[in-house]
Amino acid sequence: MVVGRGVVVTADTRASGDHIYGEERKVYPVYLTKEGEEIDLAVVAGSGSSSLVKRSCELIKDRFLDFARQYGRDPNENEVRYLIEDIEGALMMRYYRLRELGVSEYANVLLATVTRDGKPMLYLFEPSGLANPMHEVPGYVVLGHGELTGARLLLTLLGYSPERSYHWDYSVLTAFIIDVVSMVDPTVSPLTDPMSSVYIRYDEEKGKVVMGPLTSDAFKNTKDSVQRRIEAVRLLWEAMEVAGEETILKSLQSLKEKALKKEASS
Structure with a gap:
């Protein structure tokens, strides 16, 4: 998900097959340590055949x-675009050869990166190997079973867009989506690992790209916020049943306006 001059990548840790469920990390940071300094390059993730996803992620990483x-x-x-074309060609050839051998496994692979001048870029490598740029429209990628069982529905319901939602807390938003979807889809697990949420962004002060997972404290705060927002949605529905939609909407709008005025004056 594109956030300002960065991209947040979050995944659950459940790997599923035919009647088999296990736990597995699905988000892979890509970085190089050179002369004691870390060069943060990208984040890759995927869904589909576990072995094919891992091999495809390794190719991108390399x-x-x-x-x-x-x-x-x-x-x-421009250099990112050249890299994308190179990766695209390699994946298309690999997938083609597998299909020729009768292998029907598939993979959807996500690549999130930020250029050295601060442009966030988000690509989806489809099962054909073709790269679909997603950083401008729609500004996010949803992979796996959760895409069908609620993630897109929740983003649409919340009115998400990169421009409209710039000030949102994206660690809370992505964790909220995963935790809510996990309530109805057994192939999706609640967010349980801080390393499964990675933010790559351009740091204005340092003048370079930086990347990192949630800290333990931030992860706990995020999970607490998710639970409160789930409770808030339920309370909102109950309040509208009791007091009516117009009354609740006016109260919420008034609270929002007061908060915005307070923020502007501080």
Whole structure:
């Protein structure tokens, strides 16, 4: 999900197969340590065949690491596009060969990166291997079973867009979506691992791309916020049943306006 000059990638940890469920990390940060300094490059994730996702993520990781080893920095926008074309060609060839051998497994692979000049870029590599740019429209990618059981519905219901939602707390939003979907879909687990949520962004003060997971304290606060928002949605529905929609909407709008005025004056 694109957030300002960065991208948040969050996933549950449940790996599912035919009547088999297990726990597995699905988010892979890509970085290179050179001369004691970390060069943060990208975040990759995927859904589908576990082995195919891992191999595809490794291919993407290798391409970015090769670039960083050669140039000692993050790629700019044009260089990212060249990398995408290279990865796209390699994945298309790999998937084609597998289909020729009668292998019907598939993978959807997500790549999130930020250019050295601060442009967030988000791509979805489809089962064909083709790369679909998602950073401008719609500004997010939803993968796996959760896409069908509620994630897109929740984002639409909340009115998400990169422009409208710039000030939202994205760690809470992504955790909220995963936890709510997990309530109705046994193939999706609640968010339980801080390392399964990674934010890659351009740091204005440092003048470079930085990346990191939620800290333990931030993770706990996020989970607490998610629970309160679930309770708030239920309370909102009950309040409208008792007091009526117009009364509750006016009260909420008034609270929002007061909060915005207070924020503007501080």
